[in-house]
Amino acid sequence: MSYTVKADPGVTDDLRTLKAQQADVPLDWRLSDDEVELAIDMAVRLMNSLRSDPYQGEVLRGKERVLEGARRLKFDPLDPPPVDHRGAPRPRMRLVWKNEPDESAIGLVRVLAVCHRWDSRPYKAAASRLADARRRHGKEGSS
Amino acid sequence: MSKLRKGRASLLERAVEVGPRGKGGALLIPTVDVEAFLDQMTEREDQIELLQDEIEDLGLAQLVSKRIETPEEDLLSLEELAASVGRSHLVGSE
Numbered sequence: 001m002s003y004t005v006k007a008d009p010g011v012t013d014d015l016r017t018l019k020a021q022q023a024d025v026p027l028d029w030r031l032s033d034d035e036v037e038l039a040i041d042m043a044v045r046l047m048n049s050l051r052s053d054p055y056q057g058e059v060l061r062g063k064e065r066v067l068e069g070a071r072r073l074k075f076d077p078l079d080p081p082p083v084d085h086r087g088a089p090r091p092r093m094r095l096v097w098k099n100e101p102d103e104s105a106i107g108l109v110r111v112l113a114v115c116h117r118w119d120s121r122p123y124k125a126a127a128s129r130l131a132d133a134r135r136r137h138g139k140e141g142s143s
Numbered sequence: 144m145s146k147l148r149k150g151r152a153s154l155l156e157r158a159v160e161v162g163p164r165g166k167g168g169a170l171l172i173p174t175v176d177v178e179a180f181l182d183q184m185t186e187r188e189d190q191i192e193l194l195q196d197e198i199e200d201l202g203l204a205q206l207v208s209k210r211i212e213t214p215e216e217d218l219l220s221l222e223e224l225a226a227s228v229g230r231s232h233l234v235g236s237e
Binding site: 005006007008009010011012015016040041044045047048051060064065066067070072084085094096098108110111112113115117119 | 185188192198199200201202203204206207208209210211213215217218219220221224225227228230233234235
């Protein structure tokens with residue numbers, strides 16, 4: 001059985017910008033240039049493998065409603081992947097897709113994202129909010 | 144220090160500065176305090192990891208919420224996607 005796998009156009013951007021994204025990633029999570037190339041290879045191979053097995057990875061059941069029913073597969077260009085402080089494997093990349101319309105009758109495997117697991121945006125947003133609060137606090141203190 | 148049995152929350156509370164000719168430069172810390180400190184560190188690392196998982200899902204949700212609405216006709220075939228990143232040779236029959 002072969003399933004139809006299609007990717008969001010944003011996935012192309014995910015892969016093309018993976019190298020540039022590493023500048024924002026802390027050193028212990030960062031991919032080297034060689035690892036970025038390997039990660040892109042792996043991502044394409046994994047997407048290809050969804051044609052025969054779209055049930056890989058784990059179903060996301062988090063608090064985020066939009067993620068419900070989507071699947072995530074963590075992977076890493078290094079084999080074995082880096083480990084966390086407990087010695088447990090900590091793959092740095094993830095592939096996210098959704099089987100549509102549902103898992104029992106798949107008409108389309110929609111690849112939604114291929115990205116590094118370190119997402120710097122929430123940290124940047126928090127840093128910006130903190131800086132705003134400090135500026136406000138400074139103004140109030142000087143008035 | 145060897146008689147101490149219970150670690151303190153602060154690593155430096157019972158530390159003693161030592162060094163050649165009374166000039167300091169090194170700290171002598173009870174083993175139980177170091178062990179207590181390392182336990183605290185592990186606990187913090189576990190908490191940080193949990194928070195990172197939460198942040199990971201939040202960031203992902205933000206990204207996916209826009210993409211889930213993309214009309215099917217605008218999606219790329221695997222062949223198109225692979226070609227766009229120079230990986231056409233990796234896509235074939237599974």
